[in-house]
Amino acid sequence: MGQEDSVIQVSDSLNRIILNEYRQRLLEVDAQRKADSLKKSELEAQLLKLKTTDNLQKEDLQKQLQAIDENEQKRLSDKKAQINALRATAKGYPVVGVMKDTLLIVYSKIGAATPNERANSTNRKIRQLYEDDFLKADSIQVVKAENTFDIVYGELIIMSVSENDALWYGRRMHELANEYREAITHSIVNAKKENSLFKFAARLGWVFLVMAIAWLIIWLIGKGYAKLLNFIDQKKGIWLKDLSYKDYTFLTADQELTGILFLVRVVRWVVYIILLYITLPIIFSIFPFSRDWANALFHLVWSPFKSVLLAVWDYLPNLFSILVIFFVMKYVIRFVKYIFREIQTEKLKISGFHADWAMPTYSIVKFLLYAFMFVLIFPYLPGSDSNIFKGVSVFIGILFSLGSSSAIANMVAGLVITYMRPFKIGDRIKIADISGDVIEKTLLVTRVRTIKNEIITIPNSSVLTGNTTNYSAEAQERGLIIHTTVTIGYDVPWKLMHEVLLEAASRTDMLLDQPRPFVLQTSLDDFYVSYQLNAYTREASKQALIYSALHQHIQDVCNERGVEILSPHYRAARDGNMSTIPADYLPKDYKASGFNVHISRDNKE
Numbered sequence: 001m002g003q004e005d006s007v008i009q010v011s012d013s014l015n016r017i018i019l020n021e022y023r024q025r026l027l028e029v030d031a032q033r034k035a036d037s038l039k040k041s042e043l044e045a046q047l048l049k050l051k052t053t054d055n056l057q058k059e060d061l062q063k064q065l066q067a068i069d070e071n072e073q074k075r076l077s078d079k080k081a082q083i084n085a086l087r088a089t090a091k092g093y094p095v096v097g098v099m100k101d102t103l104l105i106v107y108s109k110i111g112a113a114t115p116n117e118r119a120n121s122t123n124r125k126i127r128q129l130y131e132d133d134f135l136k137a138d139s140i141q142v143v144k145a146e147n148t149f150d151i152v153y154g155e156l157i158i159m160s161v162s163e164n165d166a167l168w169y170g171r172r173m174h175e176l177a178n179e180y181r182e183a184i185t186h187s188i189v190n191a192k193k194e195n196s197l198f199k200f201a202a203r204l205g206w207v208f209l210v211m212a213i214a215w216l217i218i219w220l221i222g223k224g225y226a227k228l229l230n231f232i233d234q235k236k237g238i239w240l241k242d243l244s245y246k247d248y249t250f251l252t253a254d255q256e257l258t259g260i261l262f263l264v265r266v267v268r269w270v271v272y273i274i275l276l277y278i279t280l281p282i283i284f285s286i287f288p289f290s291r292d293w294a295n296a297l298f299h300l301v302w303s304p305f306k307s308v309l310l311a312v313w314d315y316l317p318n319l320f321s322i323l324v325i326f327f328v329m330k331y332v333i334r335f336v337k338y339i340f341r342e343i344q345t346e347k348l349k350i351s352g353f354h355a356d357w358a359m360p361t362y363s364i365v366k367f368l369l370y371a372f373m374f375v376l377i378f379p380y381l382p383g384s385d386s387n388i389f390k391g392v393s394v395f396i397g398i399l400f401s402l403g404s405s406s407a408i409a410n411m412v413a414g415l416v417i418t419y420m421r422p423f424k425i426g427d428r429i430k431i432a433d434i435s436g437d438v439i440e441k442t443l444l445v446t447r448v449r450t451i452k453n454e455i456i457t458i459p460n461s462s463v464l465t466g467n468t469t470n471y472s473a474e475a476q477e478r479g480l481i482i483h484t485t486v487t488i489g490y491d492v493p494w495k496l497m498h499e500v501l502l503e504a505a506s507r508t509d510m511l512l513d514q515p516r517p518f519v520l521q522t523s524l525d526d527f528y529v530s531y532q533l534n535a536y537t538r539e540a541s542k543q544a545l546i547y548s549a550l551h552q553h554i555q556d557v558c559n560e561r562g563v564e565i566l567s568p569h570y571r572a573a574r575d576g577n578m579s580t581i582p583a584d585y586l587p588k589d590y591k592a593s594g595f596n597v598h599i600s601r602d603n604k605e
Contacts, residue, residue, distance in 0.1 A: 093119035095159075097187030098130045099194065104180055108164035110148065122159040129153060130188050140185050142177045149177035151184065158184060203286045210286075214279045218272070225268050232260060277301060311382075318380040329373040336365055360418040363443070406461075407444060413460035414443035422468045428540045430469040431458055437541055451544050471540040479512055479536035482546055486554060487528040487567040493582045494521060494529065500561050501533040504553035510546050512536040528567045 092105035093116045106115045106122075113121070129135055140153045148160040161177040169176055236257050243251040251259075281297055284290040342348035344358035383389045418441070423429045427438050429448065436450035446463055448456045471480055488497055498519045505517040517535035524530075533554070537546055558565050579586065 091115075095119050095122045095126070095184075097126060097184075098191035099187065101187065103183045103187055106165070107168045108162065110160055110162050110164075118159065125156060125158045126184060126188060128156075129158070130191055135188065135192075137185050137189050140181055142174065142181050144174070149173050151177060151181045206286050207283055210279060210282050214275060217275055221268065221271060225264070228264060229261070232257070232264075315382060318382075322377050322380050325373060325376050329369060333366055333369055336369070337362055340365075354421065356421065356424055357419065360415075364415070406459075410444045410460045413464040414441075416464055417441070417446075417460055422463075423470050423473070427470055427472040428543070429471065431463055432466050434458065471543070475538050475540040479515065479538055480540045480543075481534050482511065482537050482543065482550065483532055483534045484547065484550060484554075485522065485530055485532045486565065487525070487530050488563065489528050489566060490580050491582060492563055493584060494531075496561065496563065497529075497531050500557045500563060501531060501554065504550060504557045505533060505535040507553040507557070508535070508546065508550045510537050510539045510542060511550070512538070527569045 092107045094102045095104045095106060097103050103126075106119045109115055110118065129140075135153075140151065140158070143150045143152050145160070148162050150160045151158045159180065161173055161180060163173060166173040166176050171179075236253065240253040240256045240260075242249050242253055243256070277297075284293040284297065339348070340358040340362035343350065343353065344355055346355050379385075381389075423438050425438055425441060428436070429438055431446075431448070434448060434450070434456055436448035436454075436456065438446065439449050439455070440447040444460060446458050446460060448458060450456060474480065486497075486501070501519050502517055505511055506513070511517065512535070515536050517533065520532040520534065522530045522532045533550070535550070537543075539546065555565065579590075579592070
């Protein structure tokens with residue numbers, strides 16, 4: 001803006017210099033014209049005094065007069081050329097009538113009076129004549145002066161028309177003076193007529209008539225609005241039906257009625273506004289002093305609409321460019337989606353690229369393509385090069401950066417998880433202390449349904465930083481090992497316990513016969529042995545049912561074999577009581593020793 005202001009100031013300075021040079025040149029030309037005019041008068045006087053026999057002297061005088069005329073024509077041509085050069089930069093000052101109508105524009109000075117001073121002086125004199133109650137318009141005349149034509153009323157010179165004024169408009173001086181006289185006379189006469197008492201009363205009558213018509217129209221609109229509402233209420237059962245598709249209702253009849261009534265109210269208020277917009281300019285145009293208000297009101301409403309329409313028209317080429325970019329990118333994205341769909345269904349196989357990577361990768365590629373499309377469209381957006389638009393863009397970017405750090409972390413973690421492939425939809429997993437089936441994976445979160453039908457949302461950043469146990473990954477091919485631990489006392493032979501546990505596994509549904517179940521003795525504790533039963537299953541998502549059934553069968557088989565499921569604790573005071581070693585490991589003639597009790601009697605009383 002500062003640079004533009006400096007350019008404008010320089011341009012104004014140059015224009016002032018040119019105008020000053022032009023005015024100085026006019027002074028010089030006028031002085032030369034006056035001298036030529038005096039000389040021409042002297043030559044014409046000498047020519048008249050010569051006798052008819054002085055032919056040589058006559059011829060010499062006529063040549064001098066012809067030279068003066070040629071100089072006059074050249075002077076006029078030069079002045080006209082200079083005026084034509086100044087038309088684009090020179091500033092004119094209007095002469096305004098009583099009714100605020102522009103009568104003429106003054107561009108040139110006369111003597112020491114500038115164009116602005118001439119226009120202001122003429123305005124004051126026109127107002128003075130208008131206020132003269134005894135004005136005779138026919139007495140306004142054009143009188144020729146020495147170098148100008150003056151428009152006068154009696155002894156009052158209203159304005160003077162110079163040769164420069166005539167050259168500005170390409171007219172003769174007396175023609176332009178007569179046009180100015182007629183414009184000034186008509187302006188004064190018309191103003192007196194417009195401001196007469198009779199005219200004022202007539203205008204008041206027109207105002208009341210317009211207001212009465214407007215009130216009548218408003219009354220008719222109100223009556224018609226009430227009848228229309230009554231008519232709609234009567235016909236709503238016939239016209240209005242539920243708008244539905246299959247079992248989904250888009251709009252009920254009551255909602256449709258509400259929408260229709262709203263539209264009717266909007267139309268009524270639009271008609272009121274249009275009526276007001278038409279009535280006010282009509283009323284303002286009746287009185288001369290308020291006619292400018294009507295124009296101002298019209299432009300006040302029309303200018304925004306005009307600006308919007310022109311802006312839309314000017315923006316159409318950019319809009320077409322945006323539409324072309326959008327549709328081209330739309331079909332490019334469709335083609336990319338088709339390729340990734342083929343990879344997902346394994347119709348198209350790429351070495352090292354897994355099928356479950358297809359749609360997440362498509363989402364990333366789609367995001368990048370849309371970002372690229374926005375970069376292409378951005379220069380075509382209205383106001384994209386303005387400082388306000390840039391400032392708002394930076395502000396939004398800062399807000400997004402500050403407020404989305406957690407979201408960005410989860411998105412990055414979601415991308416990493418996608419390509420790590422720790423689980424897929426439907427897998428039974430365990431994250432921290434949460435176990436359940438994966439029902440949804442997004443860039444931000446992973447959702448798990450527990451065996452109690454609880455939906456738990458886990459941020460991807462937590463998934464990435466913690467340990468994830470996948471029960472389903474190998475269940476179909478190698479089988480998932482179901483294991484449970486039973487502690488039994490040392491008095492039960494371990495072979496018997498193996499048989500009991502394997503029998504329980506064989507009775508349990510959803511456990512595989514092959515690979516065969518097996519038992520591990522995981523520890524020999526102080527009072528019992530820990531037996532761990534391991535069995536294979538392919539139903540990773542039904543672990544709770546399998547464990548419950550397996551435990552039931554362990555109880556049943558133990559009861560059938562006479563094995564008590566106890567973890568005995570001993571407080572031993574042993575001297576020969578029965579050993580806890582199983583009987584199969586004891587000698588056949590083994591007999592537990594009796595318990596020896598020694599009683600010591602104290603003879604002292």
